[in-house]
Amino acid sequence: MRVIIDIDQTITQAPNFFSWLTHALRRDQHWVGIVTVRCDRESSLMTLKELDISFNILETLPLDEERDCMDWKLDTIHGLEADVVFDDWPELSHKLDPKIFVALPRDTEMGNLVYDDNDMLI
Numbered sequence: 001m002r003v004i005i006d007i008d009q010t011i012t013q014a015p016n017f018f019s020w021l022t023h024a025l026r027r028d029q030h031w032v033g034i035v036t037v038r039c040d041r042e043s044s045l046m047t048l049k050e051l052d053i054s055f056n057i058l059e060t061l062p063l064d065e066e067r068d069c070m071d072w073k074l075d076t077i078h079g080l081e082a083d084v085v086f087d088d089w090p091e092l093s094h095k096l097d098p099k100i101f102v103a104l105p106r107d108t109e110m111g112n113l114v115y116d117d118n119d120m121l122i
């Protein structure tokens, strides 16, 4: 499996779980990519080290990126041929290829997921 995980409000929301998960996945020969819209690669690497996250690659938003960050992230995730994505960005999850299994951490600032009048997650 190719598993892609976001950092902020995803790994940072359950760091012990993602530390265990990423080590278990890689121990069993699965592939783990970290994709974040953070621009600062060094601070991202430091966060992943501090939280003991095991990964194959880290993709950060390039400083000279001209697409908006959602388009960059969608293209990056699709380009990496993800099977599973963990990301707290609801709008992103709705635009990912439906073949990808998406796990969406709830918004802890809101306390609950938010739905519109059509029961669609917003």
Ligand SMILES: [Mg+2]
Pocket: 006, 007, 008, 009, 010, 087, 088, 089
């Ligand atoms: Mg996030």
